[in-house]
Amino acid sequence: MSAQCETTAKRAAGAPMSLFERWLTLWVALCIVAGIGLGQLFPAPFQLLGHLEVAQVNLPVGVLIWIMIIPMLMKIDFGALHQVRSHWKGIGVTLFVNWAVKPFSMALLAWIFIRGLFAPWLPAEQLDSYVAGLILLAAAPCTAMVFVWSRLTGGDPYFTLSQVALNDTIMIFAFAPIVGLLLGLSAITVPWDTLLTSVVLYILIPVGIAQVWRHLLLKKGQAHFDATLATLGHASIIALLATLVLLFAFQGEQILKQPLIIAMLAVPILIQVFFNSSLAYWLNRAVGEKHSVACPSALIGASNFFELAVAAAISLFGFQSGAALATVVGVLIEVPVMLLVVRVVNASKGWYESGAPQEAEALR
Numbered sequence: 334m335s336a337q338c339e340t341t342a343k344r345a346a347g348a349p350m351s352l353f354e355r356w357l358t359l360w361v362a363l364c365i366v367a368g369i370g371l372g373q374l375f376p377a378p379f380q381l382l383g384h385l386e387v388a389q390v391n392l393p394v395g396v397l398i399w400i401m402i403i404p405m406l407m408k409i410d411f412g413a414l415h416q417v418r419s420h421w422k423g424i425g426v427t428l429f430v431n432w433a434v435k436p437f438s439m440a441l442l443a444w445i446f447i448r449g450l451f452a453p454w455l456p457a458e459q460l461d462s463y464v465a466g467l468i469l470l471a472a473a474p475c476t477a478m479v480f481v482w483s484r485l486t487g488g489d490p491y492f493t494l495s496q497v498a499l500n501d502t503i504m505i506f507a508f509a510p511i512v513g514l515l516l517g518l519s520a521i522t523v524p525w526d527t528l529l530t531s532v533v534l535y536i537l538i539p540v541g542i543a544q545v546w547r548h549l550l551l552k553k554g555q556a557h558f559d560a561t562l563a564t565l566g567h568a569s570i571i572a573l574l575a576t577l578v579l580l581f582a583f584q585g586e587q588i589l590k591q592p593l594i595i596a597m598l599a600v601p602i603l604i605q606v607f608f609n610s611s612l613a614y615w616l617n618r619a620v621g622e623k624h625s626v627a628c629p630s631a632l633i634g635a636s637n638f639f640e641l642a643v644a645a646a647i648s649l650f651g652f653q654s655g656a657a658l659a660t661v662v663g664v665l666i667e668v669p670v671m672l673l674v675v676r677v678v679n680a681s682k683g684w685y686e687s688g689a690p691q692e693a694e695a696l697r
Contacts, residue, residue: 340661368581379582396546398644400572404565407544412632420492423626430613430634431474440515441469442601451597459655461521466659474500475636485627485675494628531648583652598662610635610674626682628678
């Protein structure tokens with residue numbers, strides 16, 4: 334392992350959960366109230382912002398998304414990719430759950446709940462859009478927050494770093510095809526030009542900028558890098574909150590008419606979180622991986638890169654779409670539900686370690 338990878342892993346392992354991260358649900362709730370209130374009081378300025386587009390990309394949101402995403406991507410050390418061989422079984426489980434199970438299970442749950450059970454209580458014209466938003470949410474594996482969840486479970490920092498780097502690399506190539514496939518299977522028109530534009534704008538370009546910037550900052554020393562990243566982190570938080578206020582300013586009328594929409598959208602998200610985290614956790618136990626590997630493997634499959642999902646939903650379907658609202662519901666429930674998963678894997682450590690070696694032996 335390179336010295337830089339080791340430093341990155343150690344810092345990721347020791348990074349505390351910030352005040353913003355711990356109370357993310359509260360901030361999102363406040364943004365809902367502020368956005369709905371401002372949207373009702375001052376509709377004209379928000380409508381103006383909503384029409385500032387170039388090639389179907391909203392310019393204010395594009396800027397805000399870059400400010401959100403780039404600091405997170407700067408934390409990723411792609412030099413850690415060679416470490417995937419150290420825990421290849423855990424990496425295999427992570428990739429299987431993230432890319433072969435998670436998007437498809439979410440699509441299935443969306444069909445069952447949104448187009449089926451909850452359809453009579455949801456606006457008919459938005460059903461496809463809600464399904465699309467849930468698919469977008471599931472097709473973007475978590476990036477920065479995984480380091481927080483991993484630390485809270487005593488996860489292996491080197492494994493966490495390598496699996497995040499590998500997932501982000503795969504996301505560059507797999508996000509658009511998977512989203513396009515599932516939208517097509519859901520009989521939702523796929524605007525491929527906008528989808529590919531979103532991948533370039535919100536994955537390729539930010540990854541490139543983040544890695545170049547990371548390299549330049551590290552040349553000036555780790556302390557300089559940490560100080561800059563801390564400053565950028567504050568800007569990232571402000572950008573996320575501003576995006577949420579904008580989004581709820583446009584969604585306010587719909588939410589006021591049907592306040593249970595958020596609760597109904599939360600149901601498939603919650604089910605897929607518990608299903609995917611449990612599946613990854615059990616599979617790691619079955620193949621004999623250590624608990625410190627199983628935890629981050631399960632947690633990355635349970636959480637989402639919601640910033641990317643929100644950006645793609647707004648680009649593809651617009652501020653007022655059900656897709657945008659569905660992705661924001663993912664933001665709303667992210668912290669409390671992930672803290673619950675963290676508590677479960679910590680409490681079950683004894684059970685996990687009592688069975689992993691025997692099951693791994695049985696598979697040989």
